Amino acid sequence: MGRPREFDLDEALDRALDVFWRHGYEGATIPHLTKAMGINRPSLYAAFGSKEQLFRNVIHRYRAGPVAYAAEALKEPTARAVTERLFAGFMCGLTNRKNPRGCLLVHGALASGDESASIRQELAAIREELVNAIRDRFKQAVKDGDLPTGTDYAALARY
Amino acid sequence: MGRPREFDLDEALDRALDVFWRHGYEGATIPHLTKAMGINRPSLYAAFGSKEQLFRNVIHRYRAGPVAYAAEALKEPTARAVTERLFAGFMCGLTNRKNPRGCLLVHGALASGDESASIRQELAAIREELVNAIRDRFKQAVKDGDLPTGTDYAALARY
DNA sequence: AAAGTTGTGTACTGAAGAGTACAATACTCG
DNA sequence: CGAGTATTGTACTCTTCAGTACACAACTTT
Numbered sequence: 001m002g003r004p005r006e007f008d009l010d011e012a013l014d015r016a017l018d019v020f021w022r023h024g025y026e027g028a029t030i031p032h033l034t035k036a037m038g039i040n041r042p043s044l045y046a047a048f049g050s051k052e053q054l055f056r057n058v059i060h061r062y063r064a065g066p067v068a069y070a071a072e073a074l075k076e077p078t079a080r081a082v083t084e085r086l087f088a089g090f091m092c093g094l095t096n097r098k099n100p101r102g103c104l105l106v107h108g109a110l111a112s113g114d115e116s117a118s119i120r121q122e123l124a125a126i127r128e129e130l131v132n133a134i135r136d137r138f139k140q141a142v143k144d145g146d147l148p149t150g151t152d153y154a155a156l157a158r159y
Numbered sequence: 160m161g162r163p164r165e166f167d168l169d170e171a172l173d174r175a176l177d178v179f180w181r182h183g184y185e186g187a188t189i190p191h192l193t194k195a196m197g198i199n200r201p202s203l204y205a206a207f208g209s210k211e212q213l214f215r216n217v218i219h220r221y222r223a224g225p226v227a228y229a230a231e232a233l234k235e236p237t238a239r240a241v242t243e244r245l246f247a248g249f250m251c252g253l254t255n256r257k258n259p260r261g262c263l264l265v266h267g268a269l270a271s272g273d274e275s276a277s278i279r280q281e282l283a284a285i286r287e288e289l290v291n292a293i294r295d296r297f298k299q300a301v302k303d304g305d306l307p308t309g310t311d312y313a314a315l316a317r318y
Numbered sequence: 319a320a321a322g323t324t325g326t327g328t329a330c331t332g333a334a335g336a337g338t339a340c341a342a343t344a345c346t347c348g
Numbered sequence: 349c350g351a352g353t354a355t356t357g358t359a360c361t362c363t364t365c366a367g368t369a370c371a372c373a374a375c376t377t378t
Contacts, residue, residue, distance in 0.1 A: 001345070001346040001347065001352075001353055001354075002344085002345065002346075002352085002353040002354025002355070003343065003344045003345050003346095003353075003354050003355040003356075004344075004345060004346095004354085004355075005354085005355065005356095006344095006355075006356075022270070023270055023271065023272055024269070024270030024271060026185065026186070026271070026272070027185070027270055027271040027272040028272075029272060029334085029335070029336090030335075030336060030337085031334090031335090032272075039356090040356065040357055040358090041336090041337080041338090041357090042337095042338075042339095042355085042356070042357075042358095043355070043356065043357090045336095045337065045338080046354085046355065046356085047355095050336085050337080051336070051337090102269075102270070107266070107269050107270040108270065110183070110261075110266045110269055110270065111181070111182055111183030111186055111261070111266040111267065111269065112182060112183060112185070112186040113182055113185070113186040113187075113188060113191075115335095115336095160322075160323055160324075160375070160376045160377065161322085161323040161324025161325070161374085161375065161376075162323075162324045162325040162326080162373065162374040162375050162376095163324085163325075163374075163375060163376095164324090164325060164326095165325075165326075165374095188364080188365070188366090189365075189366060189367085190364090190365090198326090199326065199327055199328090200327090200366090200367080200368090201325085201326070201327075201328095201367095201368075201369095202325070202326065202327090204366095204367070204368080205324085205325065205326090206325090209366085209367080210366065210367090274366095
């Protein structure tokens, strides 16, 4: 009940994603975001709480959308297929002209002020999490005999 | 004549370099810089003009200092020696614990707001310039018979 | 030693940032 | 159809940013 929201949450998130992706966390200002999202400032705060929480929502949508291939790739049956699919995903995503350049998780808060310290840590944790997922997948591949015994799966994953 | 400056310009630039390297152009605030440089705000402006000009000075010092190996490497007699020295320089610089992480020229203004648009372009130009220098060196190597005829020196340099 | 010149420190300015108060509005449920 | 609730738009607040005015201090030259 109450007055219905006049914009679509997911669509607004997509617009916000584009802005954050292009300018990073600190580089994206609230006026910039509201303009791209087509809403007013209080609507943004009512719907998402804060710039930081909006960014977390955007990250979630980013992982479920543009980089969803990463989670999918890990389900491939062989280490080679996993790697091939990851690389193909990287290449398609990074060279697609429709996307802003680079990876939001990498340069979203790479070199910035104290304001985004917690965001920076969170992004680093997500990246670490991905490396760990690949590592575990490669570890399993060694156990399966898919990769040679003695393979340094941790180093391979990080590479 | 006049009152002598109470701080050393080069030392102050080194301190500023550290701050910019760590936080990027926008992430480094004037209070942050003045504190690290051990000077007051008007001294900074009297000596360097503006944050942007200070950053340009810092870039100059960066290229003459931490990444001076890049220009040196190009003087090596063979393409292989050039490449080896470049790689050795990258590795030493990027893994040295005394340095902030990454390369100032790369993430100094990677994802940021409109404020640093001109800085971003300038850094991109510097990076392009370096690639072109390597390309020209490789082109010369092909002419010398040091690299095989038909080598795509431009692609090799960018890689 | 006095005049001239340049650096220093305190305290300001105007702009832009994130976040919010409040009245008006538009919907649902009883 | 009226009461209650959630969203919207305008207009604010507080903080921090880059840059500066101005009086004072320290040095050189005449």
